[in-house]
Structure formats: C-alpha cells, structure tokens
Amino acid sequence: MASSNHAGLNVGNFDNVRVMNPEIITPQRPLPPAGSETFKELYLLGQDRDAWLQWQTEFQNKLQPTVAEQFTEGLVRMARGENLIGIDKISKLEDREAPDEQAQYQTLSKQSSYWQARYPFPYFREIQKWSTERQLNPLLVTALMRQESRFEPKIKSVADATGLMQVLPSTAKWIAPQIKLDSKTINLENPNQNIMLGTWYLDHTHEQYNNNSLLAIASYNAGPGNVSKWLQTLTTKDPDEFVEQIPFDETKNYVRQVFGNYWNYLRLYNPEISGIVAKYSTTHPKLPSQ
Structure with a gap:
C-alpha cells in the first residue's frame, strides 16, 4: 500500500484510509463464457x-x-x-x-x-449503509469481509465467530447496550445485523489506535491486548517493517491479505485508480493472488 502511494496513486495511507470514501462503480454481471x-x-x-x-x-x-x-x-x-x-x-x-x-x-x-x-461485491447496499454510518471506507470494510468469511453469512469459526465479519457472540453482547440493542434479538447470521455490529467494532478498533488502519485491522484479528503489547516491544516506526515483525503468523498474514484485498477492490471498482492502472498496462494487470 505504501509503495502504491509513492507511485502517486491516491490510495491513502494507514492514517487516513479509514475516512476515504472512494467512488465505486457498481459491479455488473459478466457474460458467462460457457452454456447455452x-x-x-x-x-x-x-x-x-x-x-x-x-x-x-x-x-x-x-x-x-x-x-x-x-x-x-x-x-x-x-x-x-x-x-x-x-x-x-x-x-x-x-x-x-x-x-x-x-x-x-x-x-x-x-x-x-x-x-x-x-473479488466480488455482495451485500453492496448493507456495506455502503453501515460504512457511511460509521465513517469507514466501504472498500476497507469489503476487503476485511472477504478475508473473514468469503462473504458467507452463516459461516462459523472454531471459536464461534459468526457470519460475514466473523463477530463473536460475546463481542455482540458487549456492543448491544452501547447501540441500544437488546442482545436477545441479535442474529449474527443476518447480514445486515452482522455488518452493523462488525463495522461498529472496526470503528472501535480504529478509535483505540488513533485511526491507524494498520493497527485497527491487526486488533480486529488479534485483539487489542496483543497489539498494545507489540507496540511496546516492536521498535520500528515503518509500517511495512511493523507488519513483518508481528509475532503471530496468522495476524501478519491477515493484515497483508486485508490490505492486498483493499488494493484489488480499489483498482477494480474505483474509476480513478482503475483508469490509471489501465494506462500502465495494455491489458488488465495480474492482481496479487489471495
């Protein structure tokens, strides 16, 4: 992400990407190459x-x-x-x-x-609605959601994290009174409710780390206690070096994947970036595999 920024592309950096609201081309269905x-x-x-x-x-x-x-x-x-x-x-x-x-x-x-x-864009309306409400970049929310669940609304982890943004029932219960919601009515398999709660928590992790999206995304995966500990023990101020020094392989890969996803969503669905990228290449460039 940092290197793209140096190339003069308006992709944001870890300190301002949360508040960016890129223009998004509504995805269209492609013509299937097989079938009658x-x-x-x-x-x-x-x-x-x-x-x-x-x-x-x-x-x-x-x-x-x-x-x-x-x-x-x-x-x-x-x-x-x-x-x-x-x-x-x-x-x-x-x-x-x-x-x-x-x-x-x-x-x-x-x-x-x-x-x-x-890199599809299901739940487009719900993502737009709750991203606007929480003042979060909708493409960052989508990038995180792709990594968390591949957009499967009923998927559960071994730890019981549920749905599109993999919200833990205990986290949902903690959030509920803060947004005046009865925790008994929460259904984490409901896409709208899951995105409502997941975006609230992503906003919360951003607030904890002064709106630094690198730390907020790491905290979403590893928990705030671990990120605070790493900030005390890792000496580098360079974001790319910080990611490399994260001691949890799962979180290190998670952060890389989410921001890789973000870049892919930006250059696929934002007309400004996709136009610039197209000029670099006569064909659509190969995106990093995730």
Missing part, C-alpha cells in the same frame, strides 16, 4: 433459480470442467449466494497446468470481469 444462450440470458437477467436449474442440465463435465465451464460454475454459485465455493472455483483456475488450459486462463485473467468475480 438460454442459460446466459437467464443468468444476466438475474433469474438465478432458473439459471441454476438450466446450468445443471447443461454442465455434464463436472469432474474435468473446461476453464470456461469452471469460471461459469463459479459465477452461478455466487449468484446463488455460495460465495466461498464460487470464489474458490474461480481462484483455482490459475492452478491449471496443461498448456492449453493455462493459455485459456491467461486470456481470461486479462479481463477485469475475471478479477471482479474473484
């Missing part, structure tokens, strides 16, 4: 149940799908709300080893529609 005209029309019209049923009758090659079929399967899964499976299928296309399949992947990966499918 009937299926494609149903998919593009948002007739998701009918598109799914039509695709099921056509998609015979489930064990060894072509690149086009696997990308299409990922798109259809995501249209059904199965975002974790969909993103996984689309991401794994880069692992194809046969020369012709790798060539097909390379062609596909030059299209922004491929990367937008890999």
